[in-house]
Amino acid sequence: MHSLTVCFHQVVAPCSMHEGALKLSNAIIDDTRIGKPNNYFSLLISASADNADSFVAQLEAFNVYCPIPEFITSNEYAKSTMVMDEDKYHIYDGQSIEWRQMSLQSLWPLQQKQISDELAEVNERAQSLITNIDDALAESVELKAVRGERLAQSFSPNSTGIRSQLFTGSSAEALARQVQQQGDDSEYWALCLFVGEMDELNQIRDVL
Structure with a gap:
């Protein structure tokens, strides 16, 4: 299984969630990126909000239940924007969006x-x-x-505003077209795309 993640704090200049989805779709069809998957069934996990407070509220509970490294960093970065400038969380802007190979058991809910x-x-x-x-x-x-x-008492991402969408793209181009239609004008956002076999994606969706 593979994953591809992009969040508001990783881009060179501030942009909307929809623009972030466009960046993600461009990364999907970019043949220069190492470790591209062989099939393009995918599950998109996303969070978005117009302000840092709401965004942090969404990610706090989700990150405890299902830690995704980029979502954790995005949450910390959003929290830092609510404090004085000298206390802000600093990170290099314009990070490259790269494929990451992973196993199902690397997700905490599936381990449990x-x-x-x-x-x-x-x-x-x-x-x-x-x-x-x-x-x-x-x-x-x-x-x-x-x-x-x-x-x-099981976790319900719907109660936090975290969304999940299943895509059945037959190719990188088909998946990219579906992804680029996602998003809105939210200033704070995080997108994580899991790509793998349908049974793997269904296992993730079942615990989320």
């Missing part, structure tokens, strides 16, 4: 899901060895209640 699934499998095998049926049933009811509580 894998651990949870493995523990559930171990628990299931252990239960088959329990000879006391009453104890097994009682434990099963308790585990079901705990699982239900966990699912009820």
Whole structure:
């Protein structure tokens, strides 16, 4: 799987989210960038706001649940714009947009899901060895209640304003056309494009 990320603080001059989406689309079709993917099924995660306060509010909870390095930096940079000039977060402008190869397990929510699934499998095998049926049933009811509580408290990106969109581009050019239509006039924004197999993208979307 690959990812491509661009945020408001990485561009040479301030621009809108829509202009940022254009930069992202140009990077998609740029053959000079190393590590381009072989297929272009993709999932776009985005955040945007007209002011730093709202932008930070969106990213704070999301970054705790699913840390994306560029989103963390973007959040810190936005927070720094709310303080005095001498305390502002400094970063080199005009950073190059490059492809990054990654695995699904590099995303924290999917790490936790894998651990949870493995523990559930171990628990299931252990239960088959329990000879006391009453104890097994009682434990099963308790585990079901705990699982239900966990699912009820699961993170919902919609409550933070974080958006996700699935694209099925057949080529770099087709994906670029879809991406360049995204965005608005927001001053603060962050775009992260995951590109990979559809089953990988669905796994990401399921936990987000």
